[in-house]
Amino acid sequence: MDIAIVGAGAAAVGLLDALAATADSPGTLTVFEPSPHLWRGRPYGPDLDSVLVNAPPAVMSIRHRDFGHYAAWLGPRGTAHLDERLDRPLVPRALYGAYLTHTAETALATLQEDGWRVRIVTARVTGAARSGAGWSLRTEDGRGYEADHLALCVGGGTPPDPYGLGGARGFVRDPYPLARTLDGVAPGSGIAVIGSGLTAVDVVVSLAAHGHTGPITLLSRSGVLPHVWQRPVDHRPRHVTAERVAALHRQHGAVTLDDLIGLLRAELAEAGEDFGAFAADLLAARTQDPVRRLRAQLAAVDDSAIGRRVLQETAHSVGPYAWRLLPEPDPMRLRRHFRLATSAASPMVPVNAATMLRLLDSGQLAVAAGVRGIEAADGAFRLHGGEGTFDVVVNAVNPPPRAIPRAAGLLVTALMADGAAELHPAGGLAAADPRLHVVGDLAGGGPFITSSIAGVDAQANLAAQRLRTKAPNASGLTVKAGPSGRLESRTATRQG
Known part of the structure; x- marks a missing residue:
């Protein structure tokens, strides 16, 4: 069996880990990823240490049903990153990226030991069509590849530009990596951050860690900040299951x-x-x-x-x-x-909440709700219908859940033209062929909350099961208890 995986972020890592645990008939595995930061995706590449994983270790394991996998890998390193309020280690996202890298490389080594032929192609896939019993793929350099099964692990969408500020000097459309985008920001400049969610928290906390002294304003329609994680307790749901x-x-x-x-x-x-x-x-x-x-x-x-x-x-x-x-x-x-x-x-971690509160109490940080527009004029940015002028605007509006990443646009268009996939009415991509597997936030039909690592690893495990059995996609639900006794839902849907 020949498997092609497009993308090498967290979804691909979860799929590789599950395949290494379940695949029994050796074949060829080809991973396509043009980024130099394999296995990390957009969120977990090299960045400032202030950009933290926004959840405790138990919910960040990429191994299906093994809630201690990430914590075990972290080991004593976690003590240097302990959030005392949460009583759990909260590490820089770049370190979590190292965990994903280790997991992927271990899975690939296991597959090779089991007789699989593995290759990494550092080129973007721009086309795919069904060819006989399999797939014919084309990369941007004009080369062709064949596979029996195709797994899309392309990550999330592209951040929108809600006020049309693209191209304006001083506007940062995509803040990540913050090590790059904040490097040129003058310490005393006035900063507006569009949004008030977790990305906005990352920007504010990183500005503070960077020694920024100027005023920072969160511009938001709602003005609602993320909730704050509470210290984990022993309770496991008995009714909401x-x-x-x-x-x-x-x-x-x-x-x-x-x-x-x-x-x-x-x-x-x-x-x-x-x-x-x-x-x-x-x-x-x-x-x-x-x-x-x-x-x-x-x-x-x-x-x-x-x-x-x-x-x-x-x-x-x-x-x-x-x-x-x-x-x-x-x-x-x-x-x-x-x-x-x-x-x-999707709460914020207590250590970040404490920094936000300190900045709010000092007056350096403010939250402006009800913002309806921002315009760039005369080298600055002004609010529509209100007071406020800013030197720099950082866009912290996240891509909508199940949005198609710009880098995957040509591939998705080709799959739809072939009839192998279609857009789901609620967003995302639905597979119309059992040989196509969509893993991660792109999978159509999910709720309006962006997929978590737990959701990604569940989808990856399901895709690995289908690949192992070579069975058509089917609908259904399995419920299993993890090592901690937690019940987990696993939904099998036609979109993979």
Whole structure:
């Protein structure tokens, strides 16, 4: 069997690791990646030490169902990066990239020992079409390649330019790597950061670490900051699980948003917590002063309440499966809470929250909500309909989930022209051929929250199973308990 993997980021690493554990019939494996930073993708390349992994180790393992894999690799190195509030190591993303690299190289070595022929092609794939029982691929240098199966592991989309500032001097469209983009920023300049999510936090914390002394303003429509991670506890969900969601689906033929709320309500009731108070606190994020809320969240890192912890865990573990079962208009109802949902499901780490609060208290950092436009004029940037002039604008607006990366545009267009894939109505790419596997955030039909490492490794494992069995894609759900007893949902969908 000949397998072609396009892309060499976290999704490809998860697929290689799963293949090394499951593949039994040796074949040829070809990985296509033009970047010099193999296995790291956009998020985990070389960068400033201030750019941290935004989650504790247990949810960052790229090995399927092995929640200690990353922590074991990290070993004693983690003690130098301990977040004392979280009581977990939070390392620079570049170090996490070294973990991904080690995992990929170990998997490739295992496959070679098992008789696989492995090659890395440092060229971009620009075309693909079905040819007989397999695929015919073309790279940008005009060379051709053949494969039986094709796996797309191309990563996330390209950051949008919401105010059309591209080309203006002083505008940074894509902040990563921050080591490059912040290098030329004058220490006393006035900085506007478009957005108030995790990327904006990275920019602000890195500016502070860089010794920036000028004012920094987060420009946001909502003004909502990410929630703050709480210290992990022993609780494992008993009601908000894939098993319970599957049972509801079998019983009623559908799963509604009210059903999911009922499961969360039961989860909190069993723990002696008030769902109404929990929901009111979540909704208050849209109107509460962001500084006051950040201070309260940082103070609650050790709070024993399970509400936010359950929501954060199940948004990524159960959410992708439940999302596909929701009838309209429930997905639309959830989309109206996009900013609130992403803030709760993707929190910032306490060490970054403390830096943000310090800068807010000192007056160096401010949050401006309700921003509707920015224009470049006379070598500066001004807000539409409001006061404020800035020397530099850094775009911290993330690509929408399931967006097609610009670098993969030609390949996706070719697959669609061949009839092998189609755009999913909810975003992303859906495979129309069982020999095409889409792994990572590009996989169509998922929720509006960007795929986490846990979601990526689940998709990678599923793709590896299909490659091992050489079976057509099928729909279904498997539920398994990990080493810690946590139940995991694994959704098999036709898009791979």
